[in-house]
Amino acid sequence: MTSSTAQAAEQLLLQITSNLCSSWDGETSELLSLLAGSETQHPDRSATLQQLLPQLQTAAERQQIYLQPRTTWTDQNLPGMTGPVAFFSAEFGLHESLPIYSGGLGILAGDHLKSASDLGVPMLGLSLFYHEGFFHQSFDAQGWQQESWSQLDLSQLPLTEQRMSDGQSLRIAVELPDSLVRLRILRLSAGRSGLLLLDANLPENSASDRQLTARLYSPGQQIRIRQELLLGIGGMRALQAIGVTPAVVHLNEGHCAFAPLEDLRRRMVEDHLSFSAARAAAAAAVVFTTHTSVPAGHDRFPAAMAAAHLQPLAASAGIDVASLLALGKTNPADSDEAFCMTALAFRMSRFHNAVSALHGKVTRSMWSALWPDRSPDQVPIGHITNGVHPGTWLAPSLRKLYSRILPQNWEQQPSTAADWQALTLLDDRELWQTHCSLRHRLLHDVARRSGCQNLDPHALTVGFARRFATYKRADLIFRDLDLLSRLLRDSSRPIQLLFAGKAHPADEQGKLILQHIWQLAAQPPFHGRVVVLPDYSIDLARRLVQGVDVWLNTPRRPQEASGTSGQKAALNGALNWSTLDGWWAEAWNGSNGFAIGDTTDCTDPEIQDQRDALSLYQVLQQQILPRFYERDPGGLPVSWLQMMKNSITSLGWQYSSHRMVQDYAALAWRPATKFQASSVVPSS
Numbered sequence: 001m002t003s004s005t006a007q008a009a010e011q012l013l014l015q016i017t018s019n020l021c022s023s024w025d026g027e028t029s030e031l032l033s034l035l036a037g038s039e040t041q042h043p044d045r046s047a048t049l050q051q052l053l054p055q056l057q058t059a060a061e062r063q064q065i066y067l068q069p070r071t072t073w074t075d076q077n078l079p080g081m082t083g084p085v086a087f088f089s090a091e092f093g094l095h096e097s098l099p100i101y102s103g104g105l106g107i108l109a110g111d112h113l114k115s116a117s118d119l120g121v122p123m124l125g126l127s128l129f130y131h132e133g134f135f136h137q138s139f140d141a142q143g144w145q146q147e148s149w150s151q152l153d154l155s156q157l158p159l160t161e162q163r164m165s166d167g168q169s170l171r172i173a174v175e176l177p178d179s180l181v182r183l184r185i186l187r188l189s190a191g192r193s194g195l196l197l198l199d200a201n202l203p204e205n206s207a208s209d210r211q212l213t214a215r216l217y218s219p220g221q222q223i224r225i226r227q228e229l230l231l232g233i234g235g236m237r238a239l240q241a242i243g244v245t246p247a248v249v250h251l252n253e254g255h256c257a258f259a260p261l262e263d264l265r266r267r268m269v270e271d272h273l274s275f276s277a278a279r280a281a282a283a284a285a286v287v288f289t290t291h292t293s294v295p296a297g298h299d300r301f302p303a304a305m306a307a308a309h310l311q312p313l314a315a316s317a318g319i320d321v322a323s324l325l326a327l328g329k330t331n332p333a334d335s336d337e338a339f340c341m342t343a344l345a346f347r348m349s350r351f352h353n354a355v356s357a358l359h360g361k362v363t364r365s366m367w368s369a370l371w372p373d374r375s376p377d378q379v380p381i382g383h384i385t386n387g388v389h390p391g392t393w394l395a396p397s398l399r400k401l402y403s404r405i406l407p408q409n410w411e412q413q414p415s416t417a418a419d420w421q422a423l424t425l426l427d428d429r430e431l432w433q434t435h436c437s438l439r440h441r442l443l444h445d446v447a448r449r450s451g452c453q454n455l456d457p458h459a460l461t462v463g464f465a466r467r468f469a470t471y472k473r474a475d476l477i478f479r480d481l482d483l484l485s486r487l488l489r490d491s492s493r494p495i496q497l498l499f500a501g502k503a504h505p506a507d508e509q510g511k512l513i514l515q516h517i518w519q520l521a522a523q524p525p526f527h528g529r530v531v532v533l534p535d536y537s538i539d540l541a542r543r544l545v546q547g548v549d550v551w552l553n554t555p556r557r558p559q560e561a562s563g564t565s566g567q568k569a570a571l572n573g574a575l576n577w578s579t580l581d582g583w584w585a586e587a588w589n590g591s592n593g594f595a596i597g598d599t600t601d602c603t604d605p606e607i608q609d610q611r612d613a614l615s616l617y618q619v620l621q622q623q624i625l626p627r628f629y630e631r632d633p634g635g636l637p638v639s640w641l642q643m644m645k646n647s648i649t650s651l652g653w654q655y656s657s658h659r660m661v662q663d664y665a666a667l668a669w670r671p672a673t674k675f676q677a678s679s680v681v682p683s684s
């Protein structure tokens with residue numbers, strides 16, 4: 001073998017990994033992890049590379065075919081799109097190597113980009129390049145969360161800087177009250193979608209301005225409003241600077257709601273429109289998705305702070321800043337009312353939606369003051385339930401099984417209920433063996449991460465992983481410690497619980513819950529049966545949802561807007577065990593998983609917690625354990641497998657981000673591209 005073979009292989013590897021779609025093509029991602037694994041075992045990288053040359057060639061060819069323009073679902077369903085959907089989000093969770101996400105919101109944005117690529121919807125994501133990303137989590141000796149940040153290494157990321165035709169780095173600028181912040185644009189390819197990340201960490205900016213894009217969700221309202229100005233206004237200017245006119249501007253949560261104001265300004269300055277005409281025109285092609293039922297989750301800034309930060313924009317448009325401030329208030333006449341990004345987003349968008357049916361109902365009533373002449377049920381906020389990206393979340397071994405039955409090329413087109421119904425044909429034994437080996441792989445990984453060596457490879461394995469926000473009640477299952485310890489220790493029907501998740505650095509309450517669970521897990525009787533895994537991330541999430549038997553979720557209804565981790569679990573045949581909140585309230589059909597509690601409203605959280613905990617234990621004892629441990633003479637849990645199949649066939653296609661993107665295309669993007677200003681924009 002010659003070293004030129006190794007060089008060719010190295011070149012191919014670079015080419016493949018320069019596009020993030022290498023992470024969601026099953027065979028390519030397997031090849032890449034093989035390579036990463038062999039690196040630690042065989043220091044002779046060039047020998048390994050030479051060996052893998054044929055596979056690398058195949059992977060590169062497959063990637064080229066994937067990236068080619070072709071007749072896709074979009075050409076038939078979104079004809080005449082004149083530009084991409086510009087998808088604004090404060091965070092994007094695409095891959096663990098780029099930790100610019102904190103939780104479900106970012107993962108959803110990433111899954112949007114990926115499904116848009118698979119289906120051929122032109123899409124460009126916009127966000128900030130947080131060079132220290134989101135924090136890494138560890139625990140001190142008392143189980144208190146420790147946060148640390150590390151510098152992202154640009155040379156290790158497939159990001160390229162946008163340059164002008166003369167090769168100079170492209171710069172845009174955003175005015176702050178006391179400075180002009182310059183930004184460069186870093187670009188990432190995610191299949192056929194792109195992601196533009198704005199970076200203020202440049203020598204020409206002041207030290208404090210350089211820090212504006214250091215961390216995701218930096219504490220302090222002033223940093224926050226500045227980050228949001230860079231994202232919204234900077235994002236629109238970045239699009240213009242690279243010559244892209246979006247067909248639709250999509251605001252993923254209120255953080256990005258300044259974007260339409262930049263469009264409004266431009267229409268006043270360049271098209272000489274009046275304020276109200278410019279406002280209507282700017283809102284016409286804007287879609288806004290709201291993501292939280294928790295009031296504190298909506299950004300509000302003091303009126304004076306908002307005024308100071310919007311002043312440069314108002315001056316450029318030649319208007320009084322009060323006109324802009326009014327857009328962010330429920331009562332525009334109230335000079336003291338805080339400026340709310342969500343109110344702004346509703347006012348500056350033509351189409352608005354919540355992310356599950358129940359969340360739609362909550363949202364309509366929560367924001368009905370913006371539509372004073374309508375009753376809450378007539379508030380024009382619909383819902384499109386979230387979904388997850390199959391290529392990213394489905395285990396490669398299961399993907400192979402499913403692909404034998406699903407239509408050819410199913411990952412690059414929308415699926416139907418009938419397609420997935422066919423998966424009832426999956427061979428029970430094969431499905432169970434595949435699932436068990438995924439569980440073993442998970443437990444192996446858990447042992448490596450936690451040092452916990454005595455996990456039981458055959459025990460019912462339950463996962464709980466998400467942000468540790470208090471409404472998610474991670475400790476609900478610990479309300480009756482005696483009962484729980486008896487259940488976990490039952491040697492004929494053992495259970496083990498795996499926990500992971502970060503609390504927001506400023507969330508003391510969330511950290512206390514985390515510490516409580518950590519301390520329980522550290523001692524008898526729970527030690528070895530309850531494990532807390534540090535530093536929750538996309539790769540840990542992938543392992544967990546692919547390897548557990550049951551996915552536990554206990555939000556206090558109706559505070560979970562959608563939730564998506566349970567959808568990832570369902571795709572992999574894990575059974576959801578969840579309160580009837582968010583997506584599960586509409587997805588549970590009685591035979592595709594387990595419901596905790598019911599759908600009655602409860603206004604006393606203490607009573608609600610008590611009731612839900614009782615129901616949780618009942619379901620565990622009466623439904624989950626008997627079903628899981630009942631085996632036929634061949635050792636198969638036949639009735640469990642039946643439920644796994646019910647879960648896969650009823651949920652896999654419906655809670656896929658392909659279905660979600662299809663819905664957005666039909667219900668929001670297509671109308672938005674056609675829409676001229678209309679009366680549905682709320683009156684101010």
Ligand SMILES: *Cc1c(COP(=O)(O)O)cnc(C)c1O
Pocket residue numbers: 102103104105107465466467536537538541542562563564565566568
């Ligand atoms: C899917 C996912 C989430 C969202 O989980 P929810 O249960 O919907 O809150 C958060 N973090 C990571 C890393 C994820 O992969």
